[in-house]
Amino acid sequence: MYQENQGEDFVEYTPFEPQGHIITSDPYFALMANDDGEGFVHCGDGVLVVPLTADGQVLMAVEHSAAFRRDVLIVAGGATEPGEALEETANRELQEELGWRA
Structure with missing residues (x-):
């Protein structure tokens, strides 16, 4: 189990290992099926960041x-690198995708 300091609160994080077999995979995702044949997608640890400005606006990118064959609004997010804390991942993705620092 992993605990991350969130001010006065702690967020508990327990790694999850999916049950089933891999149909196909790449470095980022695995298409899997459980014992009942139901398919699902599994990906590793990652974050989504919904940053708010001082005046309450949400920062997003196009x-x-x-x-969807069109442009869409997204929040910053991505996969956690090995040994990287979730807070580090969040800051890295915020910088890469939106050009902001927390």
């Missing part, structure tokens, strides 16, 4: 979506 990104082209191949699935």
